[in-house]
């Protein structure tokens with residue numbers, strides 16, 4: 001079936017040889033006149049095309065967003081047309097560089113895909129999501145240019161796709177101030193990011209100003225260490241038990257209460273190492289922060305039937321561990337002749353697991369199993385020298 | 386005879402929607418997911434076996450647990466972690482194991498007896514298997530010519546670790562029942578291990594390293610062991626599920642075994658994917674365009690067209706849906722399936738198996754909780770949510786076959 005689409009557009013003359021068209025088009029229509037130029041090598045080894053395949057899980061995220069209550073996709077998609085497409089100006093007002101008119105786009109769906117007059121240079125995932133979405137239409141902003149030269153298309157594809165992504169830390173810091181439906185990875189980070197912000201800014205927080213973020217560059221604790229510690233407890237520890245109403249304000253305040261109590265206790269018990277930079281002490285280093293988070297969960301578990309531990313209870317339970325901790329000097333004794341110098345503990349999965357296991361096992365041996373409230377288990381393992 | 390299901394963190398997400406293939410955005414792994422014992426209202430296994438190698442990970446075997454999950458398991462104990470108190474079938478004993486296969490290539494086990502005992506105590510297991518080193522060689526002729534030094538050392542090491550483990554268990558009065566491990570390369574060497582373990586004091590002995598053995602070799606070994614077995618000594622077969630011979634096993638003192646085979650076959654086997662009480666069927670493969678590494682590679686190198694792949698995939702799903710609704714016949718489904726299979730595999734090789742399973746529709750006759758709620762999706766070989774549910778179903782059927790073989794229940 002042959003037809004012609006006439007799309008209202010503004011022609012923008014950007015430089016001597018480059019003219020751009022900006023227009024709005026229903027995202028559901030785009031696939032009728034434009035396609036993707038897939039990258040591949042032909043038999044003779046020559047490269048053709050420039051686009052990678054779609055990432056379906058990413059498309060699914062965008063699709064969910066498009067189907068949400070009031071979505072907005074402000075970024076323009078970029079389409080390269082061949083010379084079968086032309087611009088017809090309207091009579092009327094114009095500026096030295098722009099005028100109104102119509103893009104005239106031939107649509108022939110009997111043509112094989114790669115013969116369509118448009119190629120999608122940027123926005124393939126967005127357009128695929130809109131095509132699949134359960135909505136009647138979804139107009140998007142588009143920019144187009146007309147060229148028969150595939151090199152020009154490839155050049156634009158590289159340019160739009162090589163911008164530097166935002167630093168993760170900045171995104172996390174912005175997260176708590178949004179209400180929109182976010183991609184699932186980001187929405188999982190939203191509560192941890194909010195808790196981090198409050199830990200870093202509240203006057204009553206023991207960690208005030210100590211976490212390094214985009215707006216607190218002088219902090220000594222890596223934001224990622226705190227996020228990891230929070231995520232662990234939110235998935236498997238005391239914060240999970242407290243986070244059952246979906247993170248409402250009351251819950252957030254209760255969670256902060258536990259965090260403030262615990263980290264105040266850490267500050268009190270390990271006062272000598274508190275405030276030192278990770279290179280001078282492992283206490284506020286990634287491995288230390290994450291392992292201490294597991295101690296917070298273990299202590300809270302021991303007090304589980306008596307409510308949430310207070311700062312003094314946390315401090316009382318942490319104190320017996322003081323002797324065996326080697327945050328800033330000496331050698332950790334991990335048992336079975338395994339010794340590690342304090343600054344050999346790295347921020348790696350393996351070292352974090354080693355230190356966490358050690359601290360929690362020692363906590364169980366020195367505090368939990370000794371206390372009269374302990375569960376019925378007793379285990380006297382070969383005493384550590 | 387009791388069947389233990391080895392834990393590999395096999396859970397299913399109850400929020401998964403099989404028509405849209407989406408899940409709840411708020412779903413938390415493990416916390417909101419379900420174990421087989423939370424899915425079935427009737428018993429599907431007698432106990433759960435948890436191995437340290439799976440929990441911690443070792444070498445190439447990456448842990449099935451996140452560090453936070455591992456910490457929670459040790460903190461709250463296995464019954465809480467596995468949410469056993471919610472199960473209606475009655476008690477589900479938990480057995481601990483070192484997971485010797487994860488370090489089979491090492492010279493020595495990477496743990497100490499104390500590490501292992503502490504793991505069992507912290508997890509709150511009912512049974513704990515001593516630390517062992519697998520012998521992967523069945524060579525009865527070595528009884529005459531002498532076994533390789535390495536194999537002899539592994540047997541000696543396993544026995545001396547069993548002694549240490551038993552001593553520690555006695556000294557600290559540890560709250561679980563200990564099992565020694567018998568390793569060997571022949572019926573006689575296994576019998577020797579058993580004799581030694583009984584001398585140490587074990588009355589429950591796990592038999593290891595038998596996974597690759599043929600059934601007649603297993604039986605020969607158990608017969609030889611039976612000559613030295615005390616009447617009050619029970620055996621546990623590690624990783625063995627030969628349902629045809631359970632009666633013989635029982636006569637030779639086997640009280641329990643563990644196996645992941647019913648679960649794994651659902652998505653690892655080339656053809657036996659769906660169990661029934663009588664036989665097995667092949668599941669219908671409709672690979673996800675974005676979940677199948679082979680397909681994905683062909684697409685990203687530009688050799689296959691992604692849109693075309695998605696069209697064919699969708700056509701298969703649609704055909705299955707309409708087939709189940711009675712709108713189309715078997716031939717229609719087969720035609721769609723073979724078009725997709727030819728596209729991603731180069732040929733359509735499963736046509737006969739698919740025709741058979743589609744004509745019989747065995748899932749329609751299965752009374753298990755999964756089949757009754759899931760319908761035809763259970764026969765689709767596609768993605769973990771369907772594949773694992775089929776594995777759950779297999780486990781449930783396997784347990785019924787076992788009871789029937791043992792004459793315990795009219796299954």
Ligand SMILES: [Zn+2]
Nearest residue numbers: 751753756778
């Ligand atoms: Zn079933």
